[in-house]
Amino acid sequence: MDKLVINGGKPLYGSIDISGAKNAAVAIVPATIMSSKGVCVIDNIPDIEDVRCLERILTSLGCKVNKVGNTITIDSTVINGTDAITHDMQNMRASYYLIGALLGRFGKAKVVLPGGCPIGDRPIDQHIKGFEALGAVVKIEGDTVIVTADKLIGTSVYFDVVSVGATINVMLAATLAEGTTILENSAKEPHVVDVANFLNSMGANIKGAGTDVIRIVGVIELTGCDYSVIPDQIEAGTFMLAAAGCGGEVIVNNVIPKHLESITAKLEEMGAQVLQEGESVTVKSNGRLKAVNIKTLPYPGFPTDAQQPMSAILVIAKGKSVINESIYESRMMHVDELKKMGAKIEVEGRIATIEGVEKLTGAKVHATDLRAGAALIIAGLIAEGVTEIKDIEHIDRGYLNIEEKFRILGADIKRVTE
Numbered sequence: 091m092d093k094l095v096i097n098g099g100k101p102l103y104g105s106i107d108i109s110g111a112k113n114a115a116v117a118i119v120p121a122t123i124m125s126s127k128g129v130c131v132i133d134n135i136p137d138i139e140d141v142r143c144l145e146r147i148l149t150s151l152g153c154k155v156n157k158v159g160n161t162i163t164i165d166s167t168v169i170n171g172t173d174a175i176t177h178d179m180q181n182m183r184a185s186y187y188l189i190g191a192l193l194g195r196f197g198k199a200k201v202v203l204p205g206g207c208p209i210g211d212r213p214i215d216q217h218i219k220g221f222e223a224l225g226a227v228v229k230i231e232g233d234t235v236i237v238t239a240d241k242l243i244g245t246s247v248y249f250d251v252v253s254v255g256a257t258i259n260v261m262l263a264a265t266l267a268e269g270t271t272i273l274e275n276s277a278k279e280p281h282v283v284d285v286a287n288f289l290n291s292m293g294a295n296i297k298g299a300g301t302d303v304i305r306i307v308g309v310i311e312l313t314g315c316d317y318s319v320i321p322d323q324i325e326a327g328t329f330m331l332a333a334a335g336c337g338g339e340v341i342v343n344n345v346i347p348k349h350l351e352s353i354t355a356k357l358e359e360m361g362a363q364v365l366q367e368g369e370s371v372t373v374k375s376n377g378r379l380k381a382v383n384i385k386t387l388p389y390p391g392f393p394t395d396a397q398q399p400m401s402a403i404l405v406i407a408k409g410k411s412v413i414n415e416s417i418y419e420s421r422m423m424h425v426d427e428l429k430k431m432g433a434k435i436e437v438e439g440r441i442a443t444i445e446g447v448e449k450l451t452g453a454k455v456h457a458t459d460l461r462a463g464a465a466l467i468i469a470g471l472i473a474e475g476v477t478e479i480k481d482i483e484h485i486d487r488g489y490l491n492i493e494e495k496f497r498i499l500g501a502d503i504k505r506v507t508e
């Protein structure tokens with residue numbers, strides 16, 4: 091098993107390029123299944139484990155998948171099945187997008203229920219609500235979802251919970267339904283907009299993505315297209331937070347600054363400087379930060395995926411911080427690991443109360459989930475001494491070459507195979 095070994099306490103200087111957005115790519119790759127004519131050529135695809143997992147799943151369905159560098163070519167005109175039941179399906183959360191894509195194009199799907207980070211219950215009731223509203227019959231047999239529909243008919247769906255996955259999944263199925271579908275109380279994340287733009291490039295008719303109300307006029311078929319995935323908002327935020335916590339000056343290239351506004355605002359509140367120029371943001375910090383309070387919210391609020399990395403710098407911020415994780419009921423498993431490094435954090439349900447400490451000390455820790463792993467890397471870079479992080483396969487699901495990117499910024503970090 092691999093581990094990361096970090097010798098911390100150094101400021102970060104330099105510039106790095108952000109990869110394509112994981113949470114857009116893991117929806118766009120399954121969405122290519124909906125093309126019945128022509129191939130999809132998608133650029134800026136991050137070569138991360140979650141995407142490789144989806145490539146294997148599409149190949150198991152008979153699709154022709156070819157990746158060269160960050161460009162993937164998918165021919166789904168030759169797909170020969172609608173049963174996505176390989177073990178890969180449980181290695182990630184986003185495998186559930188196969189339901190919406192297969193249901194939309196073929197009127198049926200048999201899909202193993204998704205896995206994903208252990209950060210809460212993670213139901214799919216809102217996905218099922220949308221599919222049933224469109225006229226599908228949904229059955230859950232053990233760990234498998236079976237959906238069928240003679241015909242999908244456009245309708246109105248009001249999501250009881252703002253859900254990225256349900257918004258995207260029902261949007262997928264509705265693109266080929268007969269008639270118009272209105273999705274209300276929709277998620278507005280940048281990756282929801284990116285998937286809608288991708289589907290429109292395939293010939294869909296979607297308006298309003300990025301607002302609470304998305305209008306989808308069903309079309310007869312979708313065809314292949316050329317597309318490029320947006321930059322990863324959370325990867326960019328992770329490096330911005332690391333720069334603020336370690337001190338130094340870091341230029342984060344290939345970003346959309348607007349997607350980072352909530353993180354930028356909080357870093358400026360903490361005393362870091364953030365300059366936005368075109369497709370780059372520069373973070374300058376002396377490493378001495380002020381405590382702030384965080385409440386995670388759906389976009390454009392502070393992203394839940396940045397909550398754990400943010401907690402890694404709040405633990406050395408001067409004063410008391412309170413984190414309210416309003417999206418997930420148990421996204422605090424990184425706290426015990428940060429405590430091993432000297433952090434003072436108390437957790438009560440979804441609330442974490444942090445007393446800033448002068449310094450962190452390197453320790454042996456383990457990544458419990460993807461963004462917890464990112465938080466531990468940041469804490470290790472800040473801490474004095476050596477930090478070893480185990481179970482880094484969680485980190486590899488969502489970050490491409492994270493240690494190489496931090497090494498470019500002057501960090502003493504290496505991957506060691508035990």
Ligand code: EPZ
Nearest residue numbers: 113184212213214215216217251253254255256395417418
């Ligand atoms: C997506 O997960 C992301 N994953 C998550 O990122 C991210 O944390 C989350 O959106 C919120 O932004 C991918 O895009 C692959 P949700 P998703 O449906 O779609 C509840 C990462 O670190 N809910 O928006 O699963 C749910 O329990 C990962 O990159 C229902 O109640 O999240 C949660 O409390 C972690 N019923 C809230 O909604 C449903 O049917 C938000 O979940 C669906 C969700």
